[in-house]
Amino acid sequence: MFLDPQILANGLMLGALYACIAVGFSLVWGVLNVINMMHGSLIILSGYLTFFAWLHLKVNPFLMLLVVSPLLFAFGYALQYGLINRVVSRPVLTTLTLTFGLDMILYNLMNVVFEATPRRITLDLGSLSMGDVVLPNDRLFAMFLALGLTLLLFWVMRTSRAGRAIVAVRMDRDAAALMGIPIRQVYAMTFAIGALMAGACGVLLAITFPVTTNISGLLLGKAFVVCVIGGLGSVPGALVGGLALGLIESYTGTWWGPQTAVLLGFVLMIVLLMTRPTGLLGKAGYE
């Protein structure tokens, strides 16, 4: 039963998406020490943008990656620079309540503008079958794009100037400031990258699953769980956590039903929080 290749493949496809969802959330949490409660709604927002561009303008959803991601980057930068930066050093209660409140606004506006009915892009790209295993091509593409984007972020963090600055701020904010790194801009950049990753995930989500505002909380929950499994603020952590959660949900979902799978994710998270609060991969820097 453990070796059923279809369940394994489903788990990996789901897990890649989870990793991509969590990596931006984890970056913001790790560097800014802010829990971005808007992450799920940002994903849904870009999912809707992708859907409507496909429906009305016949834009290929994959192309929307190049449109939506920069849009969300700009939105994230403005939000952090103008609003969240002002309270970023206040206690978690303040920052969390603020992003929670902003999420309420965004969520509510999306419900009014787009309505919550699930919408789905149908691309009919066919599917790939190997023996008994059937892999829908759209999900397969989404999986590789999700993995590719996650690795791209890893590479950017390692090699680019902005990436090194973000890592430096994460390691020691005050020392980084003394070295001449503009903290406010780095914070805004970090939040913007988090939003960009959410935007990219939204596009991939719209290609593979129906989009509805109802699942924004669910997506946020996935980001929590993956972060706690993999540890905060590291790309490899998010990748391992995401794939682990994808596989766990795929197996438990097949055996005991989807609700149990979600519940198990939360229970696992709470147990891990109690026993290993730094995650399975420890507290590595964002590199």
Next chain:
Amino acid sequence: MKSSISSVRRPRRQGLVWFVPLAIALALVPLFFNNYYAQQATFVCMYAALALSWNVIGGFTGYPSFSTAAFVGLGAYAGAILQNAGMPMMLAWVAATAVTALFAAVLGYAILRMKGHYFAIGSIAIVESMRLLASSWSSLTGGGEGLNLPIFPGGPDHAGRVFFYAMFVVMIVAAMMSLWLDRSRLGFGLRCVQQNEDAADMVGVNVNASKIAAFVLSALFCGTTGAISASWVSYISPPDAFSILMTLKVPVMALLGGAGTVLGPVLGALVFVLVEQTLMSRFLDYSQAMLGVIIVFLIFFLPGGLLGAGLFERLSGRLARLRRASA
């Protein structure tokens, strides 16, 4: 000795000056006004009790808890199940309170070892888990269809009054708990934990026991409130009982009144319900966005809350600066 204590405590007695008249005014509402106003007054009492409860863990102790809805929902389900099993209503409320307190003690033992962000996330995850549990354990909870409760006899006006006074009593008891806690050894220990947990431990505060006690106190009246409102509405379902909106609203009310002040949360709940009724009822589709706007306003313009330290000083300082600028 006395002086070192007073540096940790905050000024407090003045709270009763407005709380007693407010409570009396609230108690008179159902006698002089119609059922609609009685209903609103019930909401004020309910949220005041919840915000006072949250204040114990979030304000006094400084732990960012978002698990209010978990306790309210548990109380609602415990009360509903017991009442449907034939237990008299009042007894079911008391039993639901006990169940919730026990749950909070066990849960607190587990999650209070986390701090800051991890505690916040853990407390939100508790609400989500409870909701999933309530909707999947159909044999006990009725699953997604929810549970019906017997409708309170005697017509809506009579029922409205009964449930108002029930909530009113809970609010008064919660306020008394708050006043007691403020003067007690436990409350002093909690304020020490809030300022510096390690230092509190060093000087001999039993940190773990105090935090668990605070968590239980913060859950107790949530359970009662949940059970009462389940009987009041005569129907509960997982998304209503374990509402994510509620879990955010209650801390916001406490922050609005002034987190860590003794009776500020009552004022926060009153103002919040008034704003909600005047604004949100006119823009029904925008209720969540309104909550969001209130939060943004609160955090940027009223960070200490209505009764928090320094609001009047800051306002008068700003006025003085304005006067100087114009002169």
